Amino acid sequence: PPTIRREDYRPPAFLVDQVDLHLALHPTATRVKAKLALRRNPAAAPAADLELDGEALTLLAARLDGAPLGADRLAHLPGGGLRVADVPAAFTLETEVGISPEANSELSGLYLSGGNYFTQCEAEGFRRITYFPDRPDVMARYTTTLEADRAACPVLLSNGNPDGAGELPDGRHWARWVDPHPKPSYLFAVVAGDLVAMRDRFTTRSGRKVALGIYVRKGDEDACGHAMDSLKRSMAWDEDTYGLEYDLDVFNIAAVSDFNMGAMENKGLNVFNTKYILARPETATDADYEGIETVVAHEYFHNWTGNRVTCRDWFQLSLKEGLTVFRDQHFSADQGSAAVKRIGDVRRLRAAQFPEDAGPMAHPVRPDSYVEINNFYTATVYQKGAEVVRMMRRLIGEANFRKGMDLYIARHDNQAVTIEDFVRAMQDASGTDLSRFARWYAQAGTPALRVRDAFDKASGRYTLTLAQSTPPTPGQPEKQPVPIPVAMGLIGPDGAELPGAGLLLLEEAEQGFTFEGLPAKPVPSLLRGYSAPVKLSGLSLEQLGFLAAHDTDPFVRWDSAQQYATAEMLRLVEEVRSQKPLALPEGLAAIFGAALDRAMEDPAFAAEALVLPSEDFVADQMAVADPEAIHAMRQFLRGALGTRFSPRLAALHGALEETGPYRIDGASIGRRALRNASLAYLARAEGAAGAEGLARAEQQFEAGRNMTDVLAALRVLADSDSPARQAALDAFHGKWRHDDLVLDKWFAIQASAARPDALEAVRALARHPDFDLRNPNRARSLIGAFAAGNPARFHDASGDGYRFLAEMVIALDAVNTQVAARLVSPLGLWKRQDAARGALMRAGLERILARPGLSKGTYEKVSKSLA
């Protein structure tokens, strides 16, 4: 399959001013009539022929300016597109095509889910609905008329504002939607079916009354309240923070249970995975509630950063995604504890983006090439892209950043633009030269930041030397220094903050920074708030322990404890490998004990502080990972900490028991998180304390107060040898087997339990009547949870875990190539395993590659992973 290169970008030969669509919906024979007003693009090289994208379409008729087009003027292109020969400078093209939503298991284009119709067009799904120049720099105004059986599809939705509806013969009806704003085809959407709406209203600050609707299946109306509330708070936040108002009379969301990702920001008609809409205390965890708030906000914020101002081409994806992730992170931070939110975001960045940046698919935030664009909706484009925006804001300051946003939108409203345009707006608004900073968009790999310090007692001069280097990544053997903003402070020996706090900018490979007049050698607090997405090293255990106890910056306090724990964990892994008896490191125990002492001051922060770095994170710090030893070491530590602190853990678990109604404010979420973290340690304690922990888990499971507590208890039981284990899993299944989203949790909990029989259990679950490869949530909850969330068993020395993933990817690729390509990632990280495991992982990849008819998306990931 061909590689698409950023440098080959050419403006579109034809522009589309107006699109009139008519969809007559039918499960197997939907008919789509499209009338396009086209004209030659004055900014492009002249072309005599018009080329349109198309995929899986059956052409039924075509007319140019009203005259039928014969076979002499039409040519079908490889891949499914259409060429119309010899067209005038401006003209109307009408096409009629047939498509089968029912046959669409790819879930791209128009498809059926539970008998209802949904679309997904980003990135290249619109071409599966009609012939079109399906690229984001072709922006047009759309009118959409839908026609369907009234009984099967009482609800007919599309983008923009409603513009009439009526009856038709034979029990059919129609509805028309007009979207006044020009948009790229990837933002087109249709939803039709037997859905019910939860309704509300929002008045924008200039007085526009917006009708809000969340469409779900009957019976789920009561589970939309949190999504609706999140939507209204997002709308108000964007007005308050950026002066950005909503721009249509209606804003609809439709929830669908078969969906390739989280949600989609279609203009005026967002489509959401049910996972990010539906929530009841009995069925959704605190993490689910937080996910809903974040994703609802994210999609809403796209209305300006993505929809009104969109991407010129897909290489610019981070223009909308990095910026919008930054905005949703900022929004969520404003809703509760900013520090705890930041810790969670950094944890996710390190868990997903750092390995990607060190692996075979490493790419810059603005990629240079791709085979399948869907493979580039990555943690790098999203999360690292957000970090780059965050750094820019720190460099130019909040006020200038806001000015830059205003300028960006004023300059580029209704345009399809590039990342350079965004950086230029920030540069012009702030008067700061950002040309060097833009390297962050071009260079892949996570920079390493090393620190050394020296103190001259006589003069009171303290010197910090910072050095950076970025490892080579595929296609980029040499790296340049990037400007790294290092927010910092100095802590005196008594734990007090000293003068000198501020922002250091490391622009060169190495730079020294001096501080004068200090009474004693300070400890440097670096990367406060995680001011740059880099790997910091060079501080001693002693310095880390000191910062964990004394720093004024909560992020650095948390991170120093994590780095301290990581260092000790790496040492213990070596002891496991040389079969030495393990002992709980006293320094680590002291940090843990101190976190427990202060736990009630800020339970949410304490819950983060108590969690040890993950097995994968530890593996990432090793030249050659050793999954068995890492697992043994981490299990040992959890047990030893649980044993040592069992009285206090039990006390916390008891004291934090809830009696009132379930609340989802930050404080309540924090208390539940701390209580459940305590329970997890307690259950791993030795002897009577551990037995008591398991008994508490059983009680908590049976009490069934809310899904957060139930699931936390079930997770403890599922990963234990408690006799109550199987009964709890069975009871959970019995109770929730009719609720897809809860059942997903049941699959995931078993897939990520590190028990020795986990793979056997996973194989059995893949044959369970409730398992369905065609449902992406279900596929992810079993295959993804196992391969990406159970390192000890996925990396079983037999290679069985790898074989299982390879088999599943092969089966999935025939059904849904996007989900298959996404789930294959863990096999690609073979370089960090030992030679024997590496060979088994490669064998899995080769087996997939040998499959005839492999999709280009899976092919790209697998072939790059083997290179």
Ligand code: B3K
């Ligand atoms: N823009 C969509 C993602 C589309 C993914 C296409 N494979 C959701 C989001 O980022 O908001």
Ligand code: ZN
């Ligand atoms: Zn997005």
